[in-house]
Amino acid sequence: KVKKNRKKCTAQKNNDLQSILANICSEEQIEEISKLIAESNTKEELHNSLAKVYKKQATDFYKLLRPRYLRLKGLQESENTCTADEDKTMTTQKAEKVVYHDVLSVKLDELLDGKCNKDELALIREAVIDATTKQQLYIRMVKEFKKEKGCDIYNKIKPEYVSLHKLASEIIK
Known part of the structure; x- marks a missing residue:
């Protein structure tokens, strides 16, 4: 097992x-x-x-x-x-994380009007998970997508940052 x-x-x-x-x-x-x-x-x-x-x-x-x-x-x-015992716990935790992960992805895709491809969404999702402040998120977006596109993405998700970060924190737990 x-x-x-x-x-x-x-x-x-x-x-x-x-x-x-x-x-x-x-x-x-x-x-x-x-x-x-x-x-x-x-x-x-x-x-x-x-x-x-x-x-x-x-x-x-x-x-x-x-x-x-x-x-x-x-x-x-x-x-x-x-281990056998940990596996049950991990499976439950992973299932919960997948649900939040999907909710976060769907929410980001909606905010960005479907204009980002799967890989870009994955980068944005990781940035939202990792960033503890709006400033960190902004810096990450500009680094990942260059100034113009990074600013555009940031401006679209900034109004929802608090709720997105709350979802992201659930993924980490």
Whole structure:
């Protein structure tokens, strides 16, 4: 049973990595990056490991992984601690998180009038989850989408920031 639970956790982590890196990595690279995440203790260690293996591509990979590092690392840690009893709790928590995750995604998509693609929505969703202030959200939007588009996105979601952040905080719990 524990082995089966670890496979579920590993599959979830691999699905997350796949969705982040699918457009720029091969399956083998995604597996290698998964191992590098597991072996790293900090974002800096991950970046250094990526640089050793992937040289010039390392920075591109790291830019995509950095905002999601803690979540990916959390999945890795849960893989290492999955037990039969924990699995039931984790399954319940994941189900709750998925519901909030979907509600947050739907709300963001509505606010942005469906003008962002799936990958852009994922970046925005992560920014809303990570940002603890409107200013942090603004900075993240400008970094991710450049000034004009980042400001446009921020201005559309700013009026709903408090409710979005409340939804985001439910995802983290």
